[in-house]
Amino acid sequence: MTAPASSAELSRKAEATSMGPDSERLRALIDRYHDFVWRLLRRLGLGDADCDDACQQVFIVAARKIALIESGRERAFLVSAAWNELGHARRGHARRREVQRDEVIHEELDHGPAADELLDQRRARALLDEVLLELSPELRAVFVLFEIEELGTKEIAEMLAIPPGTAASRLRRARDDFNQRLSRKQRVTSKGNWR
Numbered sequence: 659m660t661a662p663a664s665s666a667e668l669s670r671k672a673e674a675t676s677m678g679p680d681s682e683r684l685r686a687l688i689d690r691y692h693d694f695v696w697r698l699l700r701r702l703g704l705g706d707a708d709c710d711d712a713c714q715q716v717f718i719v720a721a722r723k724i725a726l727i728e729s730g731r732e733r734a735f736l737v738s739a740a741w742n743e744l745g746h747a748r749r750g751h752a753r754r755r756e757v758q759r760d761e762v763i764h765e766e767l768d769h770g771p772a773a774d775e776l777l778d779q780r781r782a783r784a785l786l787d788e789v790l791l792e793l794s795p796e797l798r799a800v801f802v803l804f805e806i807e808e809l810g811t812k813e814i815a816e817m818l819a820i821p822p823g824t825a826a827s828r829l830r831r832a833r834d835d836f837n838q839r840l841s842r843k844q845r846v847t848s849k850g851n852w853r
Contacts, residue, residue: 680724687724687732688717694733694807695740701802702744703791712743719743737817741799789839793832800825801832 695716699709716739720727727735790798799818803809809817815825 684717684721684724687720687727687736691733691736692717695736698737698740698802698807699744701790701806702740702795702798704744704747708747712740712747715743715746716740734813734817737803738819741818744795785840785843789836789843792839793835797828797832797835800828801836804829805833 692713696709696713699712699716700706704712716736719739719742720736723735790802793801800811800814803814803817804811811825811829812822814829815822818825820828
């Protein structure tokens with residue numbers, strides 16, 4: 659995964675638009691949640707380059723609606739905006755019929771782990787991304803928010819505008835589906851290693 663566009667860059671853009679008293683709130687929002695939104699979009703299935711664009715769009719929406727965002731509900735607003743932007747990005751891909759290319763992961767070999775550790779990390783990350791992409795978008799969203807971003811089911815339900823019981827049910831189904839798919843892929847991989 660490449661590094662997301664910097665939150666400092668987005669903050670400078672927000673400052674340049676000078677929205678008055680809300681500009682500081684927007685800058686604080688970007689500084690606090692930029693990486694979270696980028697990771698969320700990435701784990702929900704967007705490629706690195708698309709994540710940069712979608713993340714910027716999420717904060718553009720936040721800038722337009724900053725006065726309407728309730729204090730203490732900023733993260734919920736951003737998750738909802740990210741979910742909507744994910745839909746826009748996917749529809750754009752469907753219209754263009756683009757084939758998503760494999761992401762190239764740039765690692766520093768001279769200051770980081772050994773080459774075999776990097777390869778294992780890369781394979782694990784690729785396997786995680788592959789299994790996540792096979793989950794339905796509704797299950798993937800709940801799974802990523804709970805398991806990776808460590809949010810509670812009540813908070814997830816609020817963010818996705820679904821009942822808490824539905825969030826819990828989707829999480830159970832997502833875990834089962836994820837574990838089954840992961841086990842299948844690991845069995846296939848281990849059989850391939852024996853040949």
